[in-house]
Amino acid sequence: MPVTDAPRLQWQTAEVREIVEETPRVRTIILDVPSWHGHKAGQHIDVRLTADDGYQAQRSYSIASAPESDHLMLSVERIEEGEVSPYLAGEARMGDKFELRGPIGGYFVWTIATGGPLFLIAGGSGVAPLMAMLRHRAAQKSTIPATLLFSSRTYDDIIYRAEMERLAAADPHLKIVHTLTRGQPAGWTGPSRRIDSEMLVSEGFAPDAKPHIYICGPTALVESSARALLALGHDRALIKTERFGPTGL
Amino acid sequence: MHLHGDKPVDGNAVAGLFREVFALDLTTASLICAGCGAEAEIGSVRVFGGTMGAVFRCDGCDEVVMRLVRTPDGYWLDMQGARRLFARKVG
Structure with missing residues (x-):
């Protein structure tokens, strides 16, 4: 449309x-x-x-x-x-x-024309607008490198899990990393803690790559992630945040 | 509008209220704090408020930079805490 x-x-x-x-x-x-x-x-x-x-x-x-x-x-x-x-x-x-x-709202917006790399950081239902970006990227068959770092309480709490698996499996330029903060299934090999600086470095893009960064989730996650990214040397102008309220993760 | 009283959301969450008053999208407008001079896009500014309106606080010095209140009769915009606002034309 x-x-x-x-x-x-x-x-x-x-x-x-x-x-x-x-x-x-x-x-x-x-x-x-x-x-x-x-x-x-x-x-x-x-x-x-x-x-x-x-x-x-x-x-x-x-x-x-x-x-x-x-x-x-x-x-x-x-x-x-x-x-x-x-x-x-x-x-x-x-x-x-x-x-x-x-x-x-034109502030928290990403289109193919915005460019990449695209680094998305989500907590819980804060993933919704970021999923719109990944769906848009997929619909346009874009090869812009994209990473989603997604914090959920448990495996069963991962919103859009099956669709994310399909998207990532079909797209070598898309990486989706889940971290589970409150419980992990047997054999879980992914991260099991809140998003921190170390995770942003190991899973995200280097500041030199000038990624467009979108963070959406509970206030604490948004603010701690944004602070860590700034400390790592990411450009403030490329970091867009959306806090959605006090729902704790 | 549903905003949580003690925890902030972003200026972006108030975009609908802005559009009741202004023709341009103010979430991409830049706002300069009168107190400390910090400049920020309104969409990124922390907003505290309730059903009646929104209080915008500067990320730099935590002072109130703007208040927007809806009443049954109309809208109050208090910009005492802001030095300047620049709203970009669309397209």
Whole structure:
């Protein structure tokens, strides 16, 4: 879908087309949005729910689907607090309708034209906008070198795990590294700790390669990763961060 | 808008609120702190807030650089803590 900048941001109706249980804690809501004008990987939307008495609740979600996809995908964590996530993660059913507006935000955006290498760092459901970037890259058959360093609690908590395995297996220029912070399956050979400086060096790109770096996840992960990358000599202008709140990993 | 009171999100999370007020995307605009002179893209600035509005704090000195509040009647923008804002034209 081509991207056009709508002059005003309008609320529009989305309909739940399908729901995918990604992990015990996260599900993906696949939406039909009839008047969608397209988006760029990394952008988000605002969702607005209106109660029968007119009360409205609103919050923003990153778009997980590629710009090339026919449908809009949001991945929502069950445990998130607030007034919107419990509905999306729990009660929403196929055929439900609600309002959204977007796409919003040009800051945390990556396109093929942005170039590479591409270094993505995610914690938990913070992987959603980074998955949009990997899906966009795959849809464009790009050979831009890309690495995703993804921190999850346990193996079963890895969001989009099967799709990531497929993407990485088919693409010699894509590397996906999982670290499991709270429990590892028998025979796990990957890292088993929070993302740290040593991991950013061993799995990421050297500062000389001038990677475009996108970090999304809980505040602590985002801030500690960004600090470590700056200390390693990465260019501040190439590091984009998105904190999504207090959900601890 | 749902923002957590004590933990920050990014200016990027307030992009929708900005678009209610401004024609340009302000998340890619640069903002210079009046206190310490640090320059940052608004999308990267830490935002504290609740349903009523957002408080932007400088990464350099932690001072408030901007406040944006939505009321039933309209919008308040307080930029006392900012020296300058540059918003790029789209395309």
